[in-house]
Amino acid sequence: MEYQLSQAGNKGKVLILKVTGIFFVALAILGVVLPILPTTPFLLVAAACFAKSSPTMQRKLLANKTFGPLIHDWQKYRSIPRKAKRIALLTMILSVCWSAFMLQSVMLTALVVALVIGPFIFLLRLPESK
Structure with missing residues (x-):
């Protein structure tokens, strides 16, 4: 059983x-x-x-x-490939900039930055493969 x-x-x-x-x-x-x-x-x-x-x-x-x-x-x-890492980081930066432009609010922009900063740092610190 x-x-x-x-x-x-x-x-x-x-x-x-x-x-x-x-x-x-x-x-x-x-x-x-x-x-x-x-x-x-x-x-x-x-x-x-x-x-x-x-x-x-x-x-x-x-x-x-x-x-x-x-x-x-x-x-x-x-590890992740250098190209994938660069594309991901650039996409995150552009997304934050676009959000700041669209939101036009300091508080909401700060919230977006706060939500993105952790994953950004994590990705930035990952080792790169060939």
């Missing part, structure tokens, strides 16, 4: 991880189109979910010509 409950629990975890992985892939796809959403972090979360739930989906992500190398570098070396 205990074994059956354990098996059911594992199946539930696997299903939740697969659904979560698919959700983050969808967010990553939106991130390709919308400059306010990052793409790579969502793919990294999806790859981590698929690593524990669906090796087939993980292989598909790693086999992707565009995103596979980014995921591989992160998983193996905890």
Whole structure:
């Protein structure tokens, strides 16, 4: 009886991880189109979910010509390519500038800067791969 409950629990975890992985892939796809959403972090979360739930989906992500190398570098070396890092940082800066222009409020602009500063510093400090 205990074994059956354990098996059911594992199946539930696997299903939740697969659904979560698919959700983050969808967010990553939106991130390709919308400059306010990052793409790579969502793919990294999806790859981590698929690593524990669906090796087939993980292989598909790693086999992707565009995103596979980014995921591989992160998983193996905890680094991102210099070009991806520069694009991400520049996009964050431009998004903050655009937000400041559109909001025209010092308080709201300060809030945007406060929300972006942590991820900006995190990304800035990441090691770069070749």
